[in-house]
Amino acid sequence: MRELKILAVVVFFALLTYYGVEPYAHSVMHKDVEGYNFTYDGTADIQEATEALEEAQASGRNVAKAQARLEVKKAFWSEVDKIAKIPGNVANGQAVFGTCLACHNGAGVNMGGVIPPNLDHAGALYDKRYLIAVIKDPAMASNVDHKYENTMMHPMGSVTAMVSDPQQIADVVAYMLAKKAGDVTPKAAYEEACARCHAMRYSKITQLGETPSFTDEKDELAYKIKVLQEQELVEAYMGKLPPDLSMIIRARSTHFLETFVENPQSQLEGTSMPRVGLSQAGYDKVHEYLTEIGDPSKKHREALGPWVIGFFVIFSILAYLWKKHHWRDLH
Ligand code: HEC
Numbered sequence: 001m002r003e004l005k006i007l008a009v010v011v012f013f014a015l016l017t018y019y020g021v022e023p024y025a026h027s028v029m030h031k032d033v034e035g036y037n038f039t040y041d042g043t044a045d046i047q048e049a050t051e052a053l054e055e056a057q058a059s060g061r062n063v064a065k066a067q068a069r070l071e072v073k074k075a076f077w078s079e080v081d082k083i084a085k086i087p088g089n090v091a092n093g094q095a096v097f098g099t100c101l102a103c104h105n106g107a108g109v110n111m112g113g114v115i116p117p118n119l120d121h122a123g124a125l126y127d128k129r130y131l132i133a134v135i136k137d138p139a140m141a142s143n144v145d146h147k148y149e150n151t152m153m154h155p156m157g158s159v160t161a162m163v164s165d166p167q168q169i170a171d172v173v174a175y176m177l178a179k180k181a182g183d184v185t186p187k188a189a190y191e192e193a194c195a196r197c198h199a200m201r202y203s204k205i206t207q208l209g210e211t212p213s214f215t216d217e218k219d220e221l222a223y224k225i226k227v228l229q230e231q232e233l234v235e236a237y238m239g240k241l242p243p244d245l246s247m248i249i250r251a252r253s254t255h256f257l258e259t260f261v262e263n264p265q266s267q268l269e270g271t272s273m274p275r276v277g278l279s280q281a282g283y284d285k286v287h288e289y290l291t292e293i294g295d296p297s298k299k300h301r302e303a304l305g306p307w308v309i310g311f312f313v314i315f316s317i318l319a320y321l322w323k324k325h326h327w328r329d330l331h
């Protein structure tokens, strides 16, 4: 009986630490950031701008500027909402998409800081409203407008002048959702959404894409130099080189990663990482890839878990019976 009591005490404290102390410590050290299920309708941005205005009012400084920013955010997202309700024409959208291909052409040429990503699966990766927003005003869409006095300065900013008619925007988004979706592998999702900024050395991905294999060492060195040059441009654009994401899945919690990718500003105010606009399905693919590379044995480990626990249960019963058997005559 005494053993059972000791066991109960041990179990009690283990559970208390696991469900009580650890989550509590976590909530004290990390602020609680709410997610929006990877939908982008401006709620988060308007909330941020409202809080900024309240802070400005409290301190009595920059009130007019904060007020103006809130109005701009509200107007922007309500415009996006209107365009989202316009039925798009896929055939007309294909013609508009030609404008996008001027930059998103797979040529691997850096434009103002990064290589424009391949849009082959844009319809499957990005949220519809985000796509509308990014064409209307890329800096606003990715919540880095505070870095740009004028949207035209953003590397994709000139799109605002090229595709400005709401119907055209609705058409090209309809086209992407219909024709640039399809099955996307976790790897392609990572390459299209993150790799222009984040290398992943465990899977030989750099800002130039997947590293080819070389037979000649000179070619290999020449390629390495190209990677370093590309990284310099990304660094100049972002202010720092975005970290390699090979092991990020182990360093950060699922909730942190989700809310960070959904809206980097929410976790790291003032960060230069732009919002990327993934939908839930798109993010799930990226997450799958981060797990595949950073924690490849996860599936195996999880499958093994119940067996290990089962083994301990059976072993404990046997040990208990064995002990009873031996002590039987001593009482
Ligand atoms: C002037 C060149 C240019 C044009 C034209 C252009 N883009 Fe881009 N686009 C870029 C660059 C550069 C980026 C990467 C920006 C960054 O990562 O900061 C980008 C990023 C994107 C992204 C990823 C957005 C994100 O926040 O993750 C999408 C989606 C996109 N563009 C769609 C389009 C569509 C649709 C069109 C046509 C209507 C278009 N682009 C036209 C240069 C361009």
Ligand code: HEC
Pocket: 114, 193, 194, 195, 196, 197, 198, 238, 240, 241, 242, 243, 245, 248, 252, 257, 260, 261, 268, 270, 271, 272, 273, 274, 276, 278, 286
């Ligand atoms: C346009 C460039 C860009 C793109 C695209 C981008 N990131 Fe980032 N990311 C950054 C930069 C810059 C930082 C460093 C932020 C800082 O320290 O302020 C960063 C930091 C991060 C961090 C680290 C946060 C931490 O814990 O310190 C994570 C995680 C991350 N990015 C995930 C992603 C994922 C996943 C994607 C693709 C869905 C992605 N990023 C796309 C630029 C980018």
